[in-house]
Amino acid sequence: MSSSMLLRSLRLRGYFGSCGSASALPRRFYQTDTMTGEVVALPNIQPDRLQYTKTEKPRTPPPSKSLVFGHTFTDHMLTIPWSSLEGWGAPKIEPYGPLSLEPSSTVLHYAQTIFEGMKAYRDEHGNVTLFRPDMNMKRMNTSAARVALPTFDSDALLQLIKKLIHFERDWIPKEPGHSLYIRPTMIGTQKFIGIAPPSEALLFVICSPVGPYYPDGFKPIALYGTTEYIRAAPGGTGAYKLGVNYAPGVMPQKHAAQLGYTQNLWLHGPEHYLTEVGTMNLFVVLKKGDAIELVTPPLDGMILPGVTRDSVLSLARNHVSGNYKLPNLPNLIVSERPITMNEVQEAETSGNLVELFGSGTAAIITPVNRIGYLGKDIHIPTGEDGMGPVSRPIWTELVGRQMGSIPSEWSVPVTA
Amino acid sequence: MSSSMLLRSLRLRGYFGSCGSASALPRRFYQTDTMTGEVVALPNIQPDRLQYTKTEKPRTPPPSKSLVFGHTFTDHMLTIPWSSLEGWGAPKIEPYGPLSLEPSSTVLHYAQTIFEGMKAYRDEHGNVTLFRPDMNMKRMNTSAARVALPTFDSDALLQLIKKLIHFERDWIPKEPGHSLYIRPTMIGTQKFIGIAPPSEALLFVICSPVGPYYPDGFKPIALYGTTEYIRAAPGGTGAYKLGVNYAPGVMPQKHAAQLGYTQNLWLHGPEHYLTEVGTMNLFVVLKKGDAIELVTPPLDGMILPGVTRDSVLSLARNHVSGNYKLPNLPNLIVSERPITMNEVQEAETSGNLVELFGSGTAAIITPVNRIGYLGKDIHIPTGEDGMGPVSRPIWTELVGRQMGSIPSEWSVPVTA
Helix, strand or coil: CCHHHHHHHHHHCCCCCCCCCHHHCCHHHEEECCCCCCEEECCCCCHHHCEECCCCCCCCCCCHHHCCCCCCCCCEEEEEEEECCCEECCCEEEECCCEEECCCCHHHHHCCEEECCEEEEECCCCCEEEECHHHHHHHHHHHHHHCCCCCCCHHHHHHHHHHHHHHCHHHCCCCCCCEEEEEEEEEECCCCCCCCCCCEEEEEEEEEEECCCCCCCCCCEEEEEECCCCCCCCCCCCCCCEHHHCHHHHHHHHHHHHCCCCEEEEEECCCCEEEEECCEEEEEEEEECCEEEEEECCCCCCCCCCHHHHHHHHHHHHHHHCCCCCCCCCCEEEEECCCEHHHHHHHHHCCCEEEEEEEECCCEEEEEEEEEECCEEEECCCCCCCCCCCHHHHHHHHHHHHHCCCCCCCEEECCC | CCHHHHHHHHHHCCCCCCCCCHHHCCHHHEEECCCCCCEEECCCCCHHHCEECCCCCCCCCCCHHHCCCCCCCCCEEEEEEEECCCEECCCEEEECCCEEECCCCHHHHHCCEEECCEEEEECCCCCEEEECHHHHHHHHHHHHHHCCCCCCCHHHHHHHHHHHHHHCHHHCCCCCCCEEEEEEEEEECCCCCCCCCCCEEEEEEEEEEECCCCCCCCCCEEEEEECCCCCCCCCCCCCCCEHHHCHHHHHHHHHHHHCCCCEEEEEECCCCEEEEECCEEEEEEEEECCEEEEEECCCCCCCCCCHHHHHHHHHHHHHHHCCCCCCCCCCEEEEECCCEHHHHHHHHHCCCEEEEEEEECCCEEEEEEEEEECCEEEECCCCCCCCCCCHHHHHHHHHHHHHCCCCCCCEEECCC
8 A cells, every 4th residue: 555545545534533634644643664664644542542341240459468569450451453554553441351362473483572660559538640651651662663663652652541540440559558550561463473573563551459569668688790691781672671671581580599699680791880680770879988979870771761760860869959858868979870890899898888779660669788799798788677878768759759648740640 | 289299199190101109200201490490290291192173174275386484374283381380281283373361471571482493394205304303492492491481301392393294294385495384482471470480381383384585596685784783692692592582683674674785794792793694693604725714603602503504514514524525515614713894804805705694494595795884885705696605515405405305314204
């Protein structure tokens, strides 16, 4: 089908509403042809085409105390099909259930899958909010482009996710520290085993009620400074939230567990630059004379641009600039810079290693008390509550903003 | 369930035949617990439990001339489920059709998928053979271990694949250069979104009749010497046949195509070592004084141990040692050694670049006539038939052995 025929066909099917000519089309109806790079007019995600099918077997959400992360899913899911000929199809909120995938589906062979992790919170007044969801939508588009999956209108998907959350609002646990974990996922569903941009894809969003990651207070974890395996490398995919970054980490994690450590500390290069912790971003806190330095590796193409990472940096920088002082937080230097294991070791020896923690959507902040590195253990201070002088006030502020007890623009209301 | 209970339950279910005691169990019934590393007794793949369900809608194989690689699948597929509690379940040959996968299936989120590519050939007498299938089975087990998927008895899976091919033998095209492409795949089907060794998996095998990759003779391809993206890195997964190695290559391939090249030439490190070509292994042929050197990068952890790569090396080495002289092949030096772009450039300048080709199951040998590198093109000689003095006799021998016109141990009969 030629472009002009296609445009005509889409116009005939009413995709463009009252816009008669191609030049008057709203921007959201354009997208890049994944095969040619050409910008063509195909339907983008259209919230007003949403169809609802209610489950005939509604379930009662389980008691919040019984929740195990990622094991329970709500009654409904959102699905949006895409094809290279038709663009994005009608979104559906439908009963949660198995997907029917051809054995030749490209995701099953070549791992064309991307995902996001977000949380919906219910505040003490029953209001439901999302935390910085625009960042997840933006990152999901970046991830899609990296593995030649279709990009989409971020606002449109966010509208639909809000509708799904509102539809499933009875599944959001009420207890403090609990939330509804939202998992937007996109997979290549093309039915040919050729290594190429998929001609078909499916975007789906599932929801899982979750409890606090550390129900009994913070438990600092031990890391294995991993020199045998890598998570990412320059020119690779470490900066994108792709399925392919996760499967290869499972076996190294088993290896670390066998050695008595909880997670891998992923290192890079002969200098052993610190990059990430398990599936979290990484922060190191160092004493520098009279000052305290909060260090995290820069977004150099190997580091996932985490929403929690960005939030920690933003809170710390606002504190430094005096825009918004956090109680009990010392004066800081905030550094996005490379840091080596050698520097961490020297800081331990000189007594300048203040704390080290991971950041991520699932656990928010995860303190670290030990790193196994080249046969020796580096010990890292933690307070009686498991945390440190920088992570504690930042965590308090972050959780307050997420749960709605501290008002902020990061908290976005979910309404009907 | 405790180990002893499990053993008892398995004995009760007749898994161990006449072996009464655990110590007398045949080796194949043991496997490594992916969680603990402990060796436990769980059922391995058992060909004698195979169940057949014949399709009610048998189709007629399409004309061989119409075949497009990976687009047509036969009437049946082989499936074998696995769970961490039950081990490998009953294999089934059943109608080809969609898999029902929970949206939470770990393969859809974290890319726990591995695969193999094999071909079944039908010789002029109607005999059906596989080419070195033991190598695929061995590699698939190595791949499984790398992403914490279950390992299995190679002989048992091969028996079942042979049964599937025999069942589908009418789908093997008769024309020379045609074959039945076999795609064994294993995916993590655990229904929780946790990053861990999957507690459930599915092994399936699908078959696709294919024509020759170059139906009109060899068409040399142009490569883009890629410095922006990588395929693999030390400590990564390049040496394993995992889905995760493929999705990240699609976008760089699009980029290469936009620049006028067919495939990526994957380079490594600041020295720009040559590693692989698209999804193929790589060979370079150089004039060295009076001798000819056949070079391929060593299996250093970044290179896929290709079956065709190994076959090319083996034929060349047997020729060198005089075990088995290939007609029209010059005397060779065979080198598995690192080779840089600088060396290739210098060989072009000095007139010592003889040929360069990719090797793989799909296309067997793919000659290269041009490499775009840092803004310039390196030109590589090819003969009138598209090939070179080393690839031509090796290709002839290889295809003869695959199709059965040259008898060899590499060709393994498929019978009922």
